[in-house]
Structures are given as structure tokens and as C-alpha cells.
Amino acid sequence: MIDDVSGRSYRVQRWAARGSLAAAGLALLVPLAYGGVGGVLMLVGGAFGVVVTVAAVWWTLTLRGPLRGVAALVVLTVPACVVALFAVTLFWALPVAVALWALAVWLGRYALRGTGTHRVRERRCPPPARPFLIMNPRSGGGKVGRFGLKERAERLGARVVVLDPEKQQDVTELARGAVAAGADLLGVAGGDGTQALVAAVAAEHDIPFLVVTAGTRNHFALDLGLDRDDPTTCLDALTDGVELRVDLxxxxxxxxxxxxxxxxxxxxxxxxxxxxxKLGTSLELLPDLLTGKQGPRLTARAGDTTLDAPQAVLVSNNPYRTGDPFGFGRRDRLDTGMLGMLGVRVENAAEAAALVLDPAPAGLTVLTAREVVVESDGPEVEVGLDGEGLVLSSPVRCRIEPGALRVRVPRHRPGLARRDPALDWRRLRKLAATVGRTARPHYRG
Incomplete structure (x- = not known):
């Protein structure tokens, strides 16, 4: 019976993959069939509009004065003109093509659901006896107070320290003091930067770490599958939780x-x-930073790859998705034992446009490594660490400790149910081309 159900499910996924590819093809063919030669010219014009827009974005970021204003105007007007021209010229073909493309994406994600996916192994464990939580009342616009997190955590048996917004407090020392006093779980309701500091103490003492989604962005919580809309659900881990082993x-x-x-x-x-x-400061500093007139000259090394003078380098705890624009900024796994590295070096508007149009742009370096070394031409390097600004001694050695962190999470996490697989067209083609059960997708857990 189980084999029959799984076979039917796989056949549905295979036909969904075929439907996705067919819908994507029709999304391109409908405008061409409707407009004929004009439709082809419209697609060429649309691609040209993308090139002009990206080039104008580069000029907006690297120029000052009236020229910046002109470039910003181009950024706003060219896409609007292209969309208006498509709407006027293609009439009904444009909304039909958009609807077909949306259908292709939906079917593609459905077809790939469960194929090649990985779920960190969960371990059942007894509730903590002496949990200790640090809460930042300013994070997320005041979520700690708005959701009554302190009171709820204390009702569940936790000791809670609410940071004083008027004083500088060392959360690392608070966490170490709690461990010395017998805490068997450390938790944070705050931003990712605060979470990282307390997580390191938890990893050092091999005790569980609890994430409460009280920050603004909560990227770490997103990849753990936690509910970012209701941070009170994270506290369910104190009574009905499981443990995950993830990297740090x-x-x-x-x-x-x-x-x-x-x-x-x-x-x-x-x-x-x-x-x-944020916006005004960025616009003021970016022209000199992007053109090399200000800031250090960096060199990044990972394995056999050396990146000279990049404008930006991002080293991540496990790699981010890069080939799927619908899931950009997500990590599929937190336990690969590998760092991800994104390096960008762009010298002009043409190279900036290539980042968008070229499938393998020369200005973008994407790789994984166990260690990434970033070196400056000065004695120190400015670093944004989980969004917090720091200055570290050069060179900075980025490394990963596999499975160093025990994270305690609620057994039921809505983010796992909503997590979509990466939209990989090559995998879709392979799935669509299979016959029978010869290439049934593998599930890893």
C-alpha cells in the first residue's frame, strides 16, 4: 500500500514537472505567436531595457550630483516604459504569458517538493530544568513587550534577563555567568548578532541554544523553520522541543x-x-567605495581561488541559494560543514549588467570552502558580522565548526511546511524525462 501511494505521488510530481516546462515554454511562445516579428523585437527591446536599467543603477550608486539624478530617473522610467509598451503592444498576450509563467513556477516547486531535500536530524530530549533567556526590548520594534515574551517564558520556568536599553551590557558575560550558575539552556530574543554571541557560549559548554524570533529580519530563524510572525511559538521548545545539530x-x-x-x-x-x-549614508559612501577611492583593498582566498580587489565579499555559515531568484537569501542546509562565499568585483556599468544577464558573470565568484581568508592592505579589516559592524585584525580567517551548536526548536515549526525547494530547471527536465520509476527522487533526512 505504501509503495502504491508513493508511486502515485511520484507520477504526479513527474507530470507536474512536465506541466511546468510546458507552461514555461508557452509563456515565451504566446507573445511571439501574437506579435510575430514584432513580438521578437519586443523581447529584444525588453532585454535592452534590462541592460540600460542595470547600467543606470550602477551609475546611480557610483556618481554624485546631477548625473546621479539623471541615472536615478532612468532607473525609474525605463522599466515603466518597457512594461507600458509591452502592455499596449501585446494586449491579452502579456497577462496570459505572466499567468503561464506563474503556473510554471508553482508546478515546478510542487514537482521538486521532497526531491533531493534535506532535513536536519531531530533528536527528542527532555525539557530543560534551568533555562536562561536574554531578551532585547528594542529588537524588532519592541516585540519582547508587544508579545509578552518575558512573562510567558517565566511561566514556563525560564529565568529571563531583559537588557537595559540605556546601558551597554556584555551578553557573552551574562551567558557565561548563567552557565556557571547552573543554566542548562541559553536562549536569545533579539537580533542575529546577539544570537551569535550567546550561541558561541552554548556551543562552548555543549548545552542547547534557543532562538526566539524577536529580531527584525531573523535570518537564522528563517532557515531553522521558525515562525517569524509570532515569536511566542518559539517558546514552545521549552516544553515540547527537539534538538538539531547545526554548524557555527x-x-x-x-x-x-x-x-x-x-x-x-x-x-x-x-x-x-x-x-x-541607512539610505542617505549608503548613497554618500558608495561612490568612493565602489570605485576604489575609499576603503581598503581586499584579497580573499578560498582553497585554490584568489579574488583580488573585490568590492564585496560575503562569507556565510553554509552556502546561500544563488541560482534560484525566488529563494535567494535562503540556506537549504545548516549542517554541510562548509562555508559559502560570494565575491563581487565590478568595474563599470557593462560588468554590472553582466551580473544580471550572464549565467556565469566574470564579476561574480561563488564557491564553498572550509576556510576563507580575507586580507586587507592595512592592519585591520572592517567586517559586518550578522549585521553588526566590527573591526578585526587582518587577515581575517573565516572557518566553520561542523555540528558545534545544539539548537532546541519547537517540534512543530510552520516554516518547514512552507519551505519551497530551489527552482532547479535542470532537475525539472530530468524528472520530466524519466519513465516509470527508474529515477524516483531520493529523500534524505
């Missing part, structure tokens, strides 16, 4: 759960005005 990254001796950023972004977050005016 380090830049020199500083931990990170998400990523370490070098180059333009790292320099911008160091600015005292960044927190109050």
Missing part, C-alpha cells in the same frame, strides 16, 4: 550564525550615521 561560523574568534560581510557593506555599517539614515 567564526571570523577569527568572533562567531556568526549567518554571515560575515567585507567590503562596501561592512564599511557602510561602521558609519555613525548609518543607524539613523
Amino acid at each position: 561560523g567564526f571570523a577569527n574568534d568572533r562567531p556568526f550564525v549567518n554571515n560575515a560581510s567585507f567590503g562596501a557593506y561592512a564599511a557602510i555599517v561602521q558609519s555613525p550615521s548609518y543607524r539613523a539614515d
Whole structure:
């Protein structure tokens, strides 16, 4: 019976893959069939519009004064003109093509659901006896107070320390003091930077770590499958939880759960005005940073690859998706034991356009490694570590400790049910081309 059900499910996935490829093909053919030669010219014009827009974005970021204003105007007007021209010329063909493309994406994700996916092994364990939580009342616009997290955690038996917004407190020392006092779980309701510091203490003492989604972005929580809309659900892990073993990254001796950023972004977050005016500070600093007039000259080395003078380097605790624009910024796994590295070196508008149009642009380096070394031409390197600005001694050695962190999470996590697989067209073609059960997808857990 189980084989029959799984066979039917696989056949549905195979036909969904075929439907996805067919819908994608029709999404391209409908405008061409409707417009004929004009449709071909429209597609060429659309591609040209993309090139002009990306080039204008580069000029907006690297120029100042009136020329920046002109470039920004181009960024706004060219896409609007292209869309308007498509709508006027193609009439009904454009919405039909858009609907077909949406159908292709939906069917593709359905077809790949469960194929080649990985779920970190869960371990059942008794509830902690003396949990200790640190909460930042300013994170996420005040989620700690808005959701009553302190009161709920204390009702569940946790000792809670709420940080004082008016004082600088060392969360690492707070966590170590709690462990010395007998805490058997450490947790954080706050941003990813605070989570990383406390996670390192938990890993050092081999006790579980609890993430409460009280931050603004909660990238680490997203990849764990936690509910980012309702942080109170994370506290269910105190009574009905499981443990996951995940990796932890380090830049020199500083931990990170998400990523370490070098180059333009790292320099911008160091600015005292960044927190109050992110956009204005970025626009003020980017022209000199991107053109090499300001900031250190970096060199990044990973294995046999050396990247000279990149404008930006991102080293992540496990690699991010890069080939799937619908899942960009997500990590499929947190237990590969490998760092991901993205390096960008762009010198002009043409190379910036290539980042969007070229499947393998020369200005983009994507790889995985166990260690990435980033070196500056000065004695120190500016680093954005999980969004927090730091200055570390050069060279900075980024490494990963596989399975170093025991994360305690609720047994029921809505993010796992909503997680979509990477949209991989090559895998879709292989699935669609299979006959019978000869290439049934493998499930890894």
C-alpha cells in the first residue's frame, strides 16, 4: 500500500514537472505567436531595457550630483516604459504569458517538493530544568513587550534577563555567568548578532541554544523553520522541543550564525550615521567605495581561488541559494560543514549588467570552502558580522565548526511546511524525462 501511494505521488510530481516546462515554454511562445516579428523585437527591446536599467543603477550608486539624478530617473522610467509598451503592444498576450509563467513556477516547486531535500536530524530530549533567556526590548520594534515574551517564558520556568536599553551590557558575560550558575539552556530574543554571541557560549559548554524570533529580519530563524510572525511559538521548545545539530561560523574568534560581510557593506555599517539614515549614508559612501577611492583593498582566498580587489565579499555559515531568484537569501542546509562565499568585483556599468544577464558573470565568484581568508592592505579589516559592524585584525580567517551548536526548536515549526525547494530547471527536465520509476527522487533526512 505504501509503495502504491508513493508511486502515485511520484507520477504526479513527474507530470507536474512536465506541466511546468510546458507552461514555461508557452509563456515565451504566446507573445511571439501574437506579435510575430514584432513580438521578437519586443523581447529584444525588453532585454535592452534590462541592460540600460542595470547600467543606470550602477551609475546611480557610483556618481554624485546631477548625473546621479539623471541615472536615478532612468532607473525609474525605463522599466515603466518597457512594461507600458509591452502592455499596449501585446494586449491579452502579456497577462496570459505572466499567468503561464506563474503556473510554471508553482508546478515546478510542487514537482521538486521532497526531491533531493534535506532535513536536519531531530533528536527528542527532555525539557530543560534551568533555562536562561536574554531578551532585547528594542529588537524588532519592541516585540519582547508587544508579545509578552518575558512573562510567558517565566511561566514556563525560564529565568529571563531583559537588557537595559540605556546601558551597554556584555551578553557573552551574562551567558557565561548563567552557565556557571547552573543554566542548562541559553536562549536569545533579539537580533542575529546577539544570537551569535550567546550561541558561541552554548556551543562552548555543549548545552542547547534557543532562538526566539524577536529580531527584525531573523535570518537564522528563517532557515531553522521558525515562525517569524509570532515569536511566542518559539517558546514552545521549552516544553515540547527537539534538538538539531547545526554548524557555527567564526571570523577569527568572533562567531556568526549567518554571515560575515567585507567590503562596501561592512564599511557602510561602521558609519555613525548609518543607524539613523541607512539610505542617505549608503548613497554618500558608495561612490568612493565602489570605485576604489575609499576603503581598503581586499584579497580573499578560498582553497585554490584568489579574488583580488573585490568590492564585496560575503562569507556565510553554509552556502546561500544563488541560482534560484525566488529563494535567494535562503540556506537549504545548516549542517554541510562548509562555508559559502560570494565575491563581487565590478568595474563599470557593462560588468554590472553582466551580473544580471550572464549565467556565469566574470564579476561574480561563488564557491564553498572550509576556510576563507580575507586580507586587507592595512592592519585591520572592517567586517559586518550578522549585521553588526566590527573591526578585526587582518587577515581575517573565516572557518566553520561542523555540528558545534545544539539548537532546541519547537517540534512543530510552520516554516518547514512552507519551505519551497530551489527552482532547479535542470532537475525539472530530468524528472520530466524519466519513465516509470527508474529515477524516483531520493529523500534524505
